[in-house]
Every structure is written in structure tokens, then in C-alpha cells.
Amino acid sequence: MSFGSSPRIAKRVVLKVGGAALFHPGGVRKQILPLLEEFQEDQVLLVAGGGDLVESMRSIHRIYPEISADAMHWRCVELLRHSMEICHDLAPLSGAIRSALDFQHLLSAAPTQGQRWICVTSFYSRDSADSIPEKWRPSSDWNTTTDAIAWLLAKMVSADMLALIKQCSIDPRWSMAEAAERGVVDTEIARLSALDRESSLRITLRQG
Numbered sequence: 001m002s003f004g005s006s007p008r009i010a011k012r013v014v015l016k017v018g019g020a021a022l023f024h025p026g027g028v029r030k031q032i033l034p035l036l037e038e039f040q041e042d043q044v045l046l047v048a049g050g051g052d053l054v055e056s057m058r059s060i061h062r063i064y065p066e067i068s069a070d071a072m073h074w075r076c077v078e079l080l081r082h083s084m085e086i087c088h089d090l091a092p093l094s095g096a097i098r099s100a101l102d103f104q105h106l107l108s109a110a111p112t113q114g115q116r117w118i119c120v121t122s123f124y125s126r127d128s129a130d131s132i133p134e135k136w137r138p139s140s141d142w143n144t145t146t147d148a149i150a151w152l153l154a155k156m157v158s159a160d161m162l163a164l165i166k167q168c169s170i171d172p173r174w175s176m177a178e179a180a181e182r183g184v185v186d187t188e189i190a191r192l193s194a195l196d197r198e199s200s201l202r203i204t205l206r207q208g
């Protein structure tokens with residue numbers, strides 16, 4: 001009696017899609033679909049950035065600096081729900097993870113093949129932030145963008161890889177600290193990843 005090889009266990013990959021893609025015709029499809037070819041056998045969780053949606057909040061905060069940075073941060077996190085839904089409309093893939101319950105189901109199951117958008121508030125919100133280990137928790141201010149939030153997701157789901165998709169010129173050899181110095185990633189992902197040097201999580205920069 002012969003036995004086949006053991007089924008391959010899907011890797012878990014987090015892809016952060018820059019919000020700038022939303023504001024370029026065809027940007028979401030042009031960035032995402034070619035990249036997904038590389039991860040056909042994996043479980044891919046996609047996080048959408050805010051782009052000009054979030055930049056408008058920065059502009060408001062410059063006009064009204066008396067509003068706390070913390071309050072503006074959580075407003076921006078809520079906006080990310082809308083950018084995710086737009087990305088999902090443009091490229092539905094295998095569906096979306098929208099709620100905390102959906103996220104708990106994801107954590108309780110072994111990774112399986114497929115590509116799904118994930119709403120940031122399903123795992124990171126004002127109400128849930130205190131339950132996140134402090135060493136993983138991004139600062140609730142303008143130092144944090146979806147770069148650091150995608151890193152947090154990768155840690156929470158024990159991802160094998162985090163890929164940050166950028167439309168600007170990048171060098172894939174840059175460390176997170178070097179990329180942060182050049183303004184390519186936020187300073188929080190550089191800080192958090194520096195505190196997590198023993199991790200097996202692989203972080204890569206990709207040209208979108």
C-alpha cells in the first residue's frame with residue numbers, strides 16, 4: 001500500500017496595499033493581481049491603506065491642532081474600513097474579514113489557501129487596543145500608518161511574511177529603519193520590528 005506525500009500546509013502572508021493605489025485608475029488591480037500569482041498556494045490577508053482619505057484627516061488636524069492626535073488616529077482607523085470595502089468591490093478575491101468574530105474564526109483555524117481583504121477594525125480598534133500586547137502595540141498618533149498596523153496583524157496571526165507594497169522607488173535590501181529614514185515606511189514599524197529581532201517574521205518591500 002502506498003501513501004502520498006503529506007498535504008502542504010499553506011503559509012500565511014500579510015500584504016499591505018498602499019492607499020495611493022485607490023487614487024490611480026486601475027491601481028488596485030494592477031498592484032494586487034500580479035502579486036497574488038506568487039502566493040497562489042498560501043493564505044493571503046490584504047490590508048488596504050487610506051491614501052488621500054487619511055491625508056484629509058491630517059489636513060484637518062493641521063487646521064485644528066487642539067484635537068488630540070489619539071482621537072484623530074482612531075478616526076483614521078475607522079476610515080480604513082471604507083478603503084478596504086472599496087478595494088473589495090474592485091477586487092473581491094475570496095471575500096473579506098469584517099468583524100472581530102470573523103477574525104477570531106481566522107485565528108482558530110489552520111491557514112488555508114485563499115486571498116481575503118481584512119478590515120483593520122476586526123483586529124485593531126480603540127476598544128480592543130488594551131488587549132494587544134504592549135510590545136506589539138503601535139502608538140495611537142501620526143507616527144502610525146497602515147505599515148505598522150499591517151505589522152501588528154502579521155504578529156497577531158503568526159504570519160510567515162509581511163509584504164509592504166509601495167508605489168514609490170524602493171530598494172528591497174533596505175531595513176525597516178533605512179526605509180523609515182527615507183519616508184518609505186512609518187517610524188512605528190521601524191521601532192516595533194527593531195524590538196522584535198528574534199521573530200521569524202520576514203518583512204519585505206515590494207514595488208507596486
